[in-house]
Amino acid sequence: MALNRDFVGRAYTAPVPYEVSRVKIKEFAAAIGDANPIYSDREAAAAAGHPDVVAPPTFPIVFSLAGAGEALSDPGLGLNFAMVVHGEQRFEYQRPIYAGDELICTSTITEIRSVGRNEFLTVRSDVSTIEGEPVCRTYNTIVERGGAA
């Protein structure tokens, strides 16, 4: 089933800020198999000039779709999750993410298009601290296989 184009332009802000914790960064680094101590050891992070442990570059995937999740699961959109694969992903940083950051994420469905038999949906997420400092922007494109057939 084709996705509902009326969803393009809709924006969703996660209801509560995401608190970046040392424990979560350590867990995420372990899950990607990365033993870099800057992800798990405050002293190693400090020695490298950081205020606290740093999140790996792909860490925002943990929280950046929380707001858009509501939209993606809306029956009105018509997305069949069983047929979804990840198409493209990008992270643009204004500054690194550190443990202790409290982040606000606003996600906007920027595009829905058909390519062959597949539907492509892109969500842009703008991430800033609760103080309003821009941190990063992420772009997530998912593919619904056979959705346009």
Place this chain on the structure above:
Amino acid sequence: MAATVKYDEVTAGQEIPAVEFPVHRVNLVMYAGASGDFNPIHWNERFAKSVGLPDVIAHGMFTMAQGGRFVTDWAGDPAAVVDYGVRFSSMVVVPDDDNGAVITVSGVIEEKLEDKRVVVVLTARSGDSRVLSKARAVVQLS
């Protein structure tokens, strides 16, 4: 914060040697838990096959994270990656055996930018497939 690689010491066209990253089912289970992506195509073979996949496949984000690890290990500082984007061009199929799969990542410094930044283009392969395309990181060097 500073990368250990110095901008003045790299040249456009310079290659960054390949690194192999093994993937087993347990890594996908860990990644599901850490990321919150519990799509059963990443851990349930019966489900994956029922939706037309050859077997359980790795999260695209797991593969992207290995590319990120390749870049941060090279640069010497995770915070040196200021922009990182990929297209997922093929699946990493992870069989339920002792060997699992291997993702091989290599890189080339494509361009030197202003402000001591460089563009690193990555190649990621698993088996005969190129699993990332348009994989590109902008890295802040010292």
